[in-house]
Amino acid sequence: MFKGALDNIPDRVKVFLLSLTIMFCMISTVYANFYIGIDKVYTHIFYVPIILAGIWYRRKAIYVALGLGLFYIVACTVHDSIIDPDTILRFLIFLVVAGVVGSLSRARERFHSKELQAERAFRRVAKDLQLVLESTDEGIYTTDIEGRCTLINVAGARMLGYGTEEIPGRKMHQLIHHTRANGTPCPAEECCVSRSRITGVGCRISDDIFWRKDGTAFPVEYSSYPIISDEAVIGSVVAFRDITKRKQADEVRSRLAAIVESTDDAIIGTTLDGIVTTWNAGAERIYGYTAKEIIGRHISLTAPPDVKDEIAGILGRIRSGGRFEHYETVRRKKDGALINVSLTISPIVNNAGDITGASAIARDITENKRVERELQEAKAQAEMYNDLLSHDINNINQIGTGYLELALSAPNLDRGVRELLDRSLEALQNSSRLIHNVRKMQEMKATAGKLAPVDICPLLDEIRAEYSGARNGEVRIDLACGNHTRAMANDLLKEVFSNIVGNAIKHSAGPVHVGIASEEISLNNKTYCKVSVEDNGPGIPDDLKPKLFSRFQRGNTKASGRGLGLYLVKNLVEGYGGRVSVEDRVAGDPSKxxxxVIMLPASA
Structure with a gap:
């Protein structure tokens, strides 16, 4: 400690003290031997500056010893008038003391320097180790031989819900690993960390749980290795990781794998060169090849010879990032049978964004295609029969109508006979009207979606001209048409107005007044062409209004018919994107x- 205190003296003070002791030695010698008259020169105090010089200046102390030794020789010579051998011996002793003290001081300095270097290196390693511990996202803690925590990093404390100062000194097993996932206690002797301290052998657990401060558990994987010093285990070091996200990803992968294996569709993975890499149970059922038979072989094995070239085209498109959706083609099974399939093919992209392969979903649509062909054939036959029947029955109706009209024109017909003939004529006309409506419904389906702007006013004027003056002048039709009333429709729009006006006339007795009006209105930020057709006929009861546009629904009148007319009207108007409704001409009084009201989307 005294030596350390001497080392800490500032350099200026060292020079001052050393000079002071040298001067004190020289002055005291002169004073004692020459003034007081002591006959012997004492050298004991000469060792003080020599030792101080050795401590402070190492081997340079030899110069102080040399100076003081020469001074001693001169003093002895002057005092005794001779050079005594003892004087020379003491001079040499001064030099030896200076050399020994300087060497010892230098050796001590080197040793102290190495100590400082070792301490600095240790601190640097400790700092680097601390940086490593604090930089990793894994939890790391160490324990003593009894399992008490001696150190834990920030990541570990954070995962466990503690501060880094709360855990050291506590037994880790009782703190974070006391209970299994199923709720049963976890004995310390069964714990991997405890076993590694007892046996001195490390261990690793890939799926376990640790408990947080708040009492919740989280899944972890961890490893524990013994800390060994002088061939004895003195503790353990544990590294652990929260695997919640990995467990969630594993569950998602498991569900996806289950879906892939349980689906009836074929799900196939290939490289960009077409080599099969995955082949699910659905693919085995559809193509007949087992996964073992086809994985590692080219996907063209499933294509018939005449479509093998399309495989190269598909893979080329996939390489450029393209995809196929519901691509229908033909494939060949293991037994050689050809099947129709619908393919959805997409590129497989890795985390770096590179396309590494192709994923294909194939659905066997052979049965669908067969049913589709049968339906098309049945539809074609039905249309043929319908055309033949419609044409022939309509011709028969026209002939019958002609004969009945000739019979009715005969004079002096009995009233009962005339009534029978009128009913027969009406029945034939209704039959012709039914055929007409059926044809219009066919046309409606054929022209669905083919809409164009239609001028409403000229069309309504045609209807007015066609029905005005009917029934020997009993029918009067008024038309009020607004400006720029154009709707998105097609040629069948005339059937809508003709049907409604014809019904108003047919279901009324006596003079009939029909009013038609059109205007353009805005409703819910959309523009519509509104057409109103009203009459002064018998009206429609309230209980019948909701059912009026249903198929085969007729009004409660004496007029006969099959009720397809308003059903046709509703389908046509809704096909145009509009709607049709019925109401009382005089609110609350159906008898008036x-x-x-027909609402049609207006054209621009």
Missing amino acids: GSRF
Whole structure:
């Protein structure tokens, strides 16, 4: 400690003290021997500056010893008038003491320097180790031989819900590993960390749980290895990781794998060169090849010879990032049978964004294609029969109508006979009208979606001209048409107005007044062409209004018919994107006539 205190003296003070002791030695010698008259020169105090010089200046102390030794020789010579051998011996002793003290001081300095270097290196290693511990996202803690925590990093404390100062000194097994996932206690002797301290052998657990401060558990994987010093285990070091996200990803992968294996569709993975890498149970059922038979072989094995070239085209498109959706083609099974399939093919992209392969979902649509062909054939036959029947029956109706009209024109017909002939004529006309409606429904389906702007006013004027003056002048039709009333429709729009006006006339007795009006209105930020057709006929009862546009629904009138007319009207208007409704001409009084309102999307 005294030596350390001497080392800490500032350099200026060292020079001052050393000079002071040298001067004190020289002055005291002169004073004692020459003034007081002591006959012997004492050298004991000469060792003080020599030792101080050795401590402070190492081997340079030899110069102080040399100076003091020469001074001693001169003093002895002057005092005794001779050079005594003892004087020379003491001079040499001064030099030896200076050399020994300087060498010892230098050796001590080197040793102290190495100590400082070792301490600095240790601190640097400790700092680097601390940086490593604090930089990793894994939890790391160490324990003593009894399992008490001696150190834990920030990541570990954070995962466990503690501060880094709360855990050291506590037994880790009782703190974070006391209970299994099923709720049963976990004995310390069965714990991997405890076993590694007892046996001195490391261990690794890939799926376990640790408990947080708040009492919740989280899945972890961890490893524990013994800390060994002088061939004895003195503790353990544990590294652990929260695997919640990995467990979630594993569950998602498991569900996806189950879906892939349980689906009836074929799910196939290939390289960009077409080599099969995955082949699910659905693919085995559809193509007949087992996964073992086809994985590692080219996917063209499933294509018939005449479509093998399309495989190269598909893979080329996949390489450029393209995809196929519901691509229908033909494939060949293991037994050689050809099947129709619908393919959805997409590129497989890795985490770096590179396309590494192709994923294909294939659905066997052979049965669908067969049913589709049968339906098309049945539809074609039905249309042929319908055309033949419609044409022939309509011709028969026309002939019968002609004969009945000739019979009715005969004079002096009995009233009962005339009534029978009128009913027969009406029945034939209704039959012709039914055939007409069926044809219009076929046309409606054929022209679905083919809409164009239609001028409403000229069309309504045609209807007015066609029905005005009917029934020997009993029918009067008024038309009020607004400006720029154009709707998105097609040629069948005339059937809508003709049907409604014809019904108003047919279901009324005596003079009939029909009013038609059109205007353009805005409703819910959309523009519509509104057409109203009202009459002064018998009206429509309230209980019948909701059912009026249903198929084969007729009004409660004496007029006969099959009720397809308004059903046709509703389908046509809704096909145009509009709607049709019926209401009383005079609100609350159905007996005063009805009003039909047709809303059609207006054209730009």
